[in-house]
C-alpha cells in the first residue's frame with residue numbers, strides 16, 4: 001500500500017473537516033496515512049484524535065522521536081499539507097523544521113516528493129510582503145496548491161498519478 005504523508009497545521013475550522021472530509025476519503029482511496037500534526041493543531045484536535053487515528057494503522061504524530069527510538073512512519077510516497085497556516089507555509093518555504101510536522105515536510109520538499117498544499121490564510125496574512133514569495137518558492141519546487149478540502153484528492157491524483165495507483169513502489173523503504 002502506498003503511503004501518504006498527511007500534515008495539518010492550526011487554521012480555523014480544521015477540527016470540522018480534517019477527519020470526515022480529508023483523512024477518511026484519502027484512506028478510502030487506498031492511501032496508508034502517515035499523519036503528522038503541528039503542536040498547536042494537535043491541541044486543537046484532541047477531541048478528534050481517536051477518529052483521526054482510526055483512519056490509519058500508523059501512529060498520529062506531533063512530537064519528535066528520541067534518537068534511540070525507531071522512526072514511527074515509513075517514508076511517504078506523496079504528501080498532503082492541509083490546512084497550511086501562513087506560519088507553517090512560510091516555514092516550509094524557508095526550510096525551517098522546528099517541529100515534527102515541518103521536519104517531515106521540509107525533508108519531503110528536499111526529495112521533491114509530490115506534494116499538495118491547501119493554504120488557509122487571512123487577507124492580512126496573504127498581504128504580508130513575504131507571502132507571495134513563499135508561494136513562488138513552493139511552486140518552483142513542484143508543490144501544487146488546492147483550493148479546498150474537496151479538491152485535494154483530485155489535485156493529488158494529478159500530481160502523483162503513478163503513486164496513487166501503486167505503480168511507484170521504489171520509495172517505500174522504512175526511514
Ligand SMILES: Cc1cc2nc3c(=O)[nH]c(=O)nc-3n(C[C@H](O)[C@H](O)[C@H](O)COP(=O)(O)O)c2cc1C
Pocket residue numbers: 008009010011012013038039040041084085086087088089120121122125
Ligand atoms: C481560532 C483561530 C483561528 C486561526 N485561523 C488561522 C487561519 O485560518 N490561518 C492561519 O494562517 N492562521 C490562523 N490562526 C493562527 C495560527 O493558529 C497561528 O499562527 C499558529 O501559530 C499556527 O501554528 P502552526 O502553523 O504551527 O500550526 C488561527 C488562530 C486561532 C486561535
